[in-house]
Amino acid sequence: MSLSLRGNKAADSILRFDLETFFEAVQNLYHKEFNPDGTFPLNVAENKLCWTELKTKMQEITAREPIPDWVSRYTSAMGHHTVRQVIANFLSRHLTGCPMNPDNIGMSAGATSVIEMTSMVLGDPGDVAVFPAPCYPVYKADIGHKAGVERYDLITHHELSEIQNGPALQISHLEKTLEDIHSQGKRFRFLVLTTPDNPTGGAFDFDQLITIADWCIKKGIHLIVNEIYGLSLIDTSHPDLREDYPNHPKFKSFANIMAEKQSDFLHLWYAFSKDFGASGFRIGLVYSHNKKFLKAYGNFNAPNMVSNYTQWVFERVLKDDDFITHYIKTNQQRLTESYATAIQVFRELDIPYIPAVGSLFIWIDLSEFLNDQTQAAENEFWLELYRKTGILLTPGEGFGHSKKGQFRVVYPCVPLEDLKVALGRFKDFVNMRRNIAVI
Ligand SMILES: Cc1ncc(COP(=O)(O)O)c(C=O)c1O
Known part of the structure; x- marks a missing residue:
């Protein structure tokens, strides 16, 4: 062998x-x-x-601007400080609508790396992470390959008609899941919600998120919200579509709940792969108020850092707020x-x-x-x-x-x-x- x-x-x-x-x-x-x-x-x-449009913008920048010297060197494993500052401003202005602290950001090579690193920090082998079904298949590999965390698919409904107005996840589902995992002698370590969701496109209602966050904090279970599709929003007032949205929650970022609760159990994932059609650039990030989590993340993250050249190009793009x-x-x-x-x-x-x-x-x-x-x-x-x-x-x-x-x-x-x-x-x-x- x-x-x-x-x-x-x-x-x-x-x-x-x-x-x-x-x-x-x-x-x-x-x-x-x-x-x-x-x-x-x-x-x-x-x-x-x-x-x-993005390519043209990047070509303009790279043809015009000198590459700064920091690009060629080792820099913070969490991302260069000027880049994290620009990203914090971008997130605050366009995604979350609340102040974002650059020190709470850890950048890795795409959301895939972020998911893997987060799992390494939060879970031990055999621990369980819960995902309301149907859910992005690759989470299983991302949490499992290195961290050894197991995926649990939580079924909240059977027919599509039951989730026409958004995800159906309730506390009763979580209580039952917790019991089920305990009965197997395992630990429910973290819950992952994707909003807007892959594959359903539904968004979690903000009050529903608050209730779930409170439950997770009370139980000592980490709640991670993946907002990788947070800016890929459909115009629900479009005349050909609006009849489909009689009672739909509008997307509102989980960062607002994190800002209010200041809990060590709440975390946010984001990446530029989807909203910017830039999956090949490999830029993802975790946002957390948990200082110990961030310290551990930084110590694991060296193999997953985003190349400094990529960081720089994106920093310059994000700085042009009119363009964004x-x-x-x-x-x-x-x-x-x-x-x-x-x-x-x-x-x-x-x-x-x-x-x-x-x-x-x-x-x-x-x-x-x-x-x-x-x-x-x-x-x-x-x-x-x-x-x-x-x-x-x-x-x-x-x-x-x-x-x-x-x-x-x-x-x-x-x-x-x-x-x-x-x-x-x-x-x-x-x-x-x-x-x-x-x-
Ligand atoms: C919900 C979700 N998370 C993470 C990823 C992985 O993204 P990245 O290409 O940034 O690694 C995807 C890609 O499809 C996704 O849908």
């Missing part, structure tokens, strides 16, 4: 169930002129709608336009979906097409859809939910014009499957 036990286990496992098919799909991407029969991989959480304000607005307009286009098709076809307040996703229910309600049937259908239409959705497997046949659509990872072609193919497929002749 040439590898460690750990290495062998990693070599024998798969990173993501849909990765192989994704790599196949990207070899044959749709192009209006050159490959009209090509594929649409709508399964990876990327926003490509505003990269041109315009960028966020444009991004939200484009997200809304693409989202509304997709929703129109799902409504027309009577496909159940959850109205998203934000994120890059639409969570849909295609269970009517499954031969039976099993994981195997779900995977079979997912592949059939891809083989017949070239559309690759994110499969439900790994999201940890009880109902089979639910899939995630990543709508901003292709331009709107291409999305329309994909939706046209989807429509034909659904009609064909329902035995309705395509005219």
Whole structure:
């Protein structure tokens, strides 16, 4: 055996169930002129709608400004102090609406690293972290690989209709989960909420968050809120969409609750990967008032630091507040336009979906097409859809939910014009499957 036990286990496992098919799909991407029969991989959480604007801004900066000397040196493992100051100002002005202290920020190479480092600091091997289902599949690897923390998928509902107005998590669910984990002789160490959520796009109501925060503090359980989609918001007053939002909470940052409670048990995650369509830059951060947590985080973080050049480029971009304000607005307009286009098709076809307040996703229910309600049937259908239409959705497997046949659509990872072609193919497929002749 040439590898460690750990290495062998990693070599024998798969990173993501849909990765192989994704790599196949990207070899044959749709192009209006050159490959009209090509594929649409709508399964990876990327926003490509505003990269041109961000790229132009970065090119202007890097062509014009001299690189400061600190970029070439070792700097704080938590991020360079000027960068953290600029990020604190940015967060305060655009995401949280409350003062943010740069000393409470720890930066790592993307949210993935932040999740891993946080798990290392908070959890021991065998401890349990709880996630309301359905939930981002990769959390399992991020909390498990190094820290050895186990993922618990908390089921709060079965049908999409039960979470039309946002996540259904209540204290009774948490009490029951705590009991269940205790009965297994384990420790409920932290709860992770993603808002807006991946994959449902729902946002936690602010009062609901306060209640959950109070419960966690009382029980000595850490509560971490991941706001990685906090600026990827849908315009819920859009005339074609507003009927879907009769009673929806508006997104309001958890940082406000942290500021009020000043508790060692409350933490926030953010990254520039999604709201800025910049997943390749690898910039994520944790925000916490817990000084001991931050000290430990800094001592673990050296292998996960964000490159200083990347920090500098982003610092310069974030400093131009007019650009940022315009960028966020444009991004939200484009997200809304693409989202509304997709929703129109799902409504027309009577496909159940959850109205998203934000994120890059639409969570849909295609269970009517499954031969039976099993994981195997779900995977079979997912592949059939891809083989017949070239559309690759994110499969439900790994999201940890009880109902089979639910899939995630990543709508901003292709331009709107291409999305329309994909939706046209989807429509034909659904009609064909329902035995309705395509005219
Ligand atoms: C909820 C959530 N957290 C974390 C990540 C990972 O982000 P990053 O690319 O910054 O590591 C993702 C990516 O899809 C995500 O959806």
